[in-house]
Amino acid sequence: MPTEPERPVGKLFVLDTNVILHDYNCIQNFEENDVVIPITVLEELDRFKRGNQDINFQAREFLRRLDKLTGDILSDAGVALGPGMGAIRVVLTGPLDEALKVAFSQDTPDHRILNAGISLQKKEPHRSVILVSKDTNLRMKAKALGMPAQDYTSDKVESVDKLYSGKRTFEGIPSEVIDSFYTDGEAAREQLALVDHPLANENFVLRNGSKSALATYRSTSDSFARVEKLQAYQISPRNAEQAFALAALTNDDIKLVTLAGKAGTGKTLLALAAALECRSKYRQILLARPVVPLGNQDLGFLPGDSDAKLTPYMQPLFDNLTVIRHQFGEHDIGAKRIQDMLDSEKLMITPLAYIRGRSLQRVFFIVDEAQNLTPHEIKTIITRAGEGTKIVFTGDIHQIDQPYLDALSNGLSYLTSRMVGQSLYAHVTLEKGERSVLAEMASNLL
Known part of the structure; x- marks a missing residue:
């Protein structure tokens, strides 16, 4: 009696176009399950393969990888993706x-x-068919029609509440230990037994009644160093988190810094002030930010050439520069130096898209609004860093303009979760708004 052919195991994951544009390597993340690419997705990818944006790169890379697969990709069996993995097919x-x-x-895509x-x-009722999309509305439509649907979560962090803040507070620190920070500037690891499992460049508020000290952990020497509230180009920290941020920003040994926090906490201002303070150590200071979500579609509605169109998007960076200028008198050498740096392009404010393809040597590179970047874009930026370059990402993970990113899947959250504990990396979450009492009230209540 002939045996019945063995039925395939695992689930069938149907991918939406936006999943591939988010991560061209996504097909490697479904383990033993099969991946299905509707022909409509290939049609949409064809429209995205030309251009210099990250989504264009993702489309091209995916199509190249698909083209390299050998076998009948249109068959029900598809083409195997590798040992221990499922198959991929186009339907x-x-x-x-x-x-x-x-x-x-x-009739839409x-x-x-x-x-x-x-x-x-209907064709394979014995298998679980699941739509994977980063489009919330499409997932809801699928569920309404009885099809399970889920977000692509391979590069999502576990929880916003569990994101590394870069700071811990400890009460009951012995008075003599706090005193040692002011006399010696540091304390040995064994003196702070209360501090459990400190991470490289993690910051601490240490208290004993009215006494307190700010400290950071230096993993190379296994000790704690005092963090002083120092000025950077006439900008002074107004709270402990800002002091921690300036200490990391001006530390030559830390090559990668992330600053997170709500509007008005001083993220971009501190980064720019630190860059100006350390200007002699770098060939150039670059400030960049994403222009608009999903490319530059909105630029066409603005009058003028490309520079004129980009100016409104770069204005927040110029505003921070103006705040620093106002710390000096009109004819002060500090204000004049800023203008000279702008004129000589030692200080440049530019859209992030203009950075693509460059190799950054001895550059202090500040990337603003990093919460609107994908994990892949973050990686692309960091891998452009040459010798002597420092990169700073600033952003607010709760103010995301990109439709397919959220607080868990954006590049800033992803970077913070992956870099924790690295000796070249420091992170600070700024908590208190310092722009004005009104701005702080609106941020908290509205």
Whole structure:
């Protein structure tokens, strides 16, 4: 008696286009399960393969990888992705399912992707078919039609509440230990038994009644060093977190810094002030930020040439520079030096897209609004760092403008979670707004 052919195991994951544009390597992250690419997704990727934005790079890389696979990728079995992994296949979609025709009046790419999933559900009822999309609305549509749907979570952090803050507070520190920070500037690890498992460049507020000290852990010497509230280009820290931030920003041994916090906490201002303070150690100071989410679509609605179109997006960086200038008199050498640096391009404010393809040697590089970057974009930026370069990312993970990113999946959260404990890295979460009493009230209450 002939044996029945063995049925495939594992789930069928149907990928939306935005998952591939987020991470071209996504097909390697589904373990033993099979991956399905609707033909509509390939059509959409074709529209994205030209250009210099990150999504264009992701589209090109994915299509290249797909092209290198050998075998019948249109067959039901697909092509194996590797040992211990499932297979990948491309599916053609026919006419829209009746359920889709009833529910939606238009034939759109999203609906054709849904149609591919529904067709697979009917064709392979013994397997679980799951739509993977970063589009919340498409996931809701799928669920309404009885198809399980989920976000792509391979590069998401576990929880916002568990994100590394870069600071801990300890009460009950012996008075003599706190005194030693003011006399010797440091304390040995064994003197602070209360501090458990300190991480490289982690910051501490140490207290005993009215006595307190700010300290940071130096992993190379296994000791704690006092953090002083020092000025940087006439900008003084107004709270402990700002003091920690300036200490990390001006420390030559720390090559990568992330500053997170709500609007008005001083992230960009502190980074720029520190860069100006350390200007002699660097060939150039670069300030960059993403122009708009998902490329430069909005630029066409603004008058003028490219520089004129970009000016409104760069204005917040110029505003911070103006705040620093106002710390000096009109004819003071400090204010004149800033203008000279701008004129000579030793200090440049530029859109982030203009940095692509460059190798950064001895540059103090500040990337503002980093919460609007993907993990891949963050990696691309850091890997451009040459000898003597320092990179600073600033942002607020609760103010994301990119439609397919959130507090858990954005590049700033991803970077913070991955770099914790590295000796070249420091992170500070700024908590108190210092822009004005009104701004702080609005940030907390509205």
